[in-house]
Amino acid sequence: MRRVCLALPTDRGCAATIAAVAEEAAHAAAHFEVEVHLLVLDTSPGPAFAENAAAVAALPTTPRVHVHHLDEPRQRDFLRRVIRRAGAAPDPELLLDLMLPDAVSYGACTNRVFLVAAALGCDSVHRRDxxxxxxxxxxxxxxPVHHELLSLGRRAAEAAADVTRSELQPQDAEKPVVLVGGSFVGELSVDIGEIRELDPATYHDVVGLWAPPVWSEEEKRELVEASFTGGGTEPFRADESVLGTPDIWRVDMCNIGLDRRVYEQLPLPPATETIGSDYFLLHVVLDSGLPGVVHNRHIVNYYTPERRTGPGFTAYQLRFVKFLLSMLYLHPVYGEMTALGGDLLDERHHVRTAPVLDSVRRSAAWDRTENVRRLDVLDRCYRHLGGKYAEFADHLAPRRARLLDEAQSDAERFALLIGVWADLIAAARAERPLPAEVPVR
Structure with missing residues (x-):
């Protein structure tokens, strides 16, 4: 029976979400011939972890649903075992830090999900937030898991029977469907809506920094209008799903299923304190020509209160700034992957790692001038907004040199991780089942 991993990485108390995702796991097991491994990957501090543990303990026993709640020490122990078995890293402690850093890392937490899923023998990962x-x-x-399990891993020609519309190109019919995703409804996925309300022109200037500098003003304007809006605000009324080249602008990482043929070939950038660091594989799927399904079972997005006041506001805005700086190193890679197209795949339709690794390595040496300009624009824009935004500009100013260094270091570390990823995946699969001390129910 096919095994799938329904994953919820978290660093906060989220009892209600755990209960809801468990309902989704039960739905998957009841409607599909699958064994669902519900993975709560938890780095919450003590009280919040206790809240989550109580929520996990209260879950009803469900046939073919196995629940795993891994705290940070158990994750670290598992990673040490995998790194030791892989034996490929010149600096095991650095690799451990890339996989389980002290700071928030959206890419690293999802990479840990990928390794645990490999250890559990799963064929796909289905991520929620x-x-x-x-x-x-x-x-x-x-x-969303309903659409994900209908199509993931199947020949695209077969999956066409279970979507509402197919835009599949004939040359892609034999390829596997490797991505199924939806988006979100509600607030912007990035908490910068207040900037748009305060000053639309400044919002355009800030969000436009996401675009490659060679883009025209019209292209940047279209990017700004589409950015972070997800599925809009219309509530779900009936299923719509499209098979073909996936529209990754309508896929969010809180609402995605990925086939192992993608995430076992390449990891995500392990950058810390950087929003958007977990979206790299969407570009890989799009650029390589692998088929995907985009559906409208959008998840409801909401903000945790700490993002908008005091230290929480500062931390979140810094993550947004680091996201913009990361584009200096990611845009060249995206461009080269687009140019390669189908040549990114081998004869089995698996992603070829070598050209991506070469591109990431070269991008890490990119000239920093554009990032200096980005910081200049951000300083001007935040000061223009005034209030807490001007205070954030004061916070940012003395950190400019460090942020430039960190952006480059993040690119270099991503290359390092790509270089050992195949060994880590193989080691994780050899580790299965998970160590006995990991609670499995």
Whole structure:
């Protein structure tokens, strides 16, 4: 029976989300011939972890659903075992830090999910987030996993029978569907909506920094209008799903299923304190020509209160700034992957690691001038907004040199991780089942 990993990485108390994701796991097991491994990957501090542990303990026993709740020490122990078995890293402690850093890392937490899924023998990963919820129709939650399990891993030609519309190109019919995703409804995925309300022109200047500098003003304007809006605000009424080249602008990492043929070939950038660091594989799927399904079972996005006041505001805005700086090193890679197209795949339709690794290594030496300009624009824009934004500009100013260094270091570390990823995946699969001290129910 096919094994799948429904994953919820979290660093906060989220009892309600755990209960809801467990319902989604039960739905998957009831409607598909799968064994669901519900993985709560938890780095929460003590009280929040206790809250989550109580929520896990209260979950009902469900046939073919196995629950794993891994705290930070158990994750670290598992990673040490995998790194030791892989034996490929010249600096095991550095590699451990890339996989389980002290700071927030959206890429690293998802990379840990990928390794645990490999250890569990899973064929796919289905990721959710702790600050999201499900839509409801006629009193029932709308679960994205339904679309994910209908299509993931199947020949695209076969999957066409279970979508509402197929835009599949004939040359892609024999390729596997490796991505199924939806987006979100509600607030912007990035907490910068207040900037748009305060000054739309400044919002355009800030968000436009995401674009490659060679883009035209019209292209940047279209990017700004589409950015972070997800599925809009319309509630779910009926299923819509499209098979073909996936529209990655309508896929969010809180609402995605990925086939192991993608994430076992390449990891995500392990950058710390950087939003958007977990979206790299969406570009890999798009640029390589692998088929995907995009559906409208959007998840409800909401913000945790700490993002908007005091230290929480400063921390979140810094993550946004680091996201913009990361583009200096990611845009060249995206461009080269687009140019390679189908040549990114081998004869089995697996992603070829070597050209991506070469591109990431070369991008790490990119000239920093554009990032200096980005910081200049951000300083001007935040000071123009005034209030807490001007205070953030004061916080940012003395950190400019460090931020420039960190952005380059993040690119270099991503290359390092790509270089050992195949060994880590193989070691994780050899580690299965997970160590006995990991609670499995």
């Amino acid at each position: 702790s600050d999201s919820a499900y839509q409801v129709l006629d009193g029932r939650k709308v679960f």
